Amino acid sequence: MDSSSSTRQYTVRSPFAHTGLTCAPEVAEQVHHLAAPYLTLDQGAAEPGAWRVVANPPPRLDATVAETVTAQGEVAVEYAVDHADRVLFHVAPRSDAWITQSVLRATRAVHRCAAGRQGVLFLHAGLVELNGIGVALVGGSRAGKTSFIMASVLNGSGVMVCNDDVSIAAHADRPGVIGTGWPRSISVRLDTLELLFGRDRAEEIRSSLSHPANETLPTLRDSGVEPHGTALLYPWEYADILHTKIGQSTKVDALVYLSLADDPAEVDLAAVPQAASTELLSERILRLPNKHLNIFGHEPSPGSVERTRRALTALPSFRFRYDFRDVHQQVDRLADYLSGRI
Known part of the structure; x- marks a missing residue:
């Protein structure tokens, strides 16, 4: 080139x-x-x-x-x-x-x-269709969003829209909340690749990736900033590796506040009251559209985001702490749980 x-x-x-x-x-x-x-x-x-x-x-x-x-x-x-x-x-x-x-x-x-x-909210969340149910997996970095979504795709129950930083909008002319993904690299823990694919296949995947930052990311592991190590996949690489398609957008049917359990005994799945969901949600709404380059004008007109905030807080909300080592079974557990409640 x-x-x-x-x-x-x-x-x-x-x-x-x-x-x-x-x-x-x-x-x-x-x-x-x-x-x-x-x-x-x-x-x-x-x-x-x-x-x-x-x-x-x-x-x-x-x-x-x-x-x-x-x-x-x-x-x-x-x-x-x-x-x-x-x-x-x-x-x-x-x-x-x-x-x-x-x-x-x-x-x-x-x-x-x-x-x-245009009043779109940006949420620190992944978005996946889980057996046809649009689920926003809300959580910060290292909450297990990407690992969970990849496992759901491998299980055959999930279709990824995005693994992080989803944009959310509630439109006046149509019902429901719509989540839209963006073309950004997918950050995957190295132990996630080994867990899902085995050590040999994980190493093949790592060596095939084309994002230029993968040449320098090992410094984060060496310095202790990222103890598990990480790799960046482009969306097309993700789709090829998992033999799947990626959705551009989907209706959001539920919010799931996701986190990793330190011990299997801490695994927990329960409904979240609306008042608590409102507080949890406010912590995960991104204040800026981008981590960098917010130089193009992004301030919405007053009140334009309130419709989306109200629609989001009205959605069924759940808290799910899952065991990383048992992620495939945890995907099935959440899918079955939501199918009986959505």
């Missing part, structure tokens, strides 16, 4: 916005591959006024504002932003893999900010 070769213009669309992308055809092909099924990409320039993401540095850096994204365990990614013309340029690093990852990350950030302006 030669990012300096002739570039073309593309339009990227989500349910919330459209943006422009200027890059080499090889980059566009990779972005299209990585963004499915959440974003679509078509040839042709975006409409005037839309934000544009450009894969090459600007001709004059002094006419732009520098923005840097630094994620734990990754190299820093540098951008240059022309706010007047609504253009974001990728500056560095210039490796093929990072150019693709960078322009996709920036495009996702613009669309998530647009969703925020």
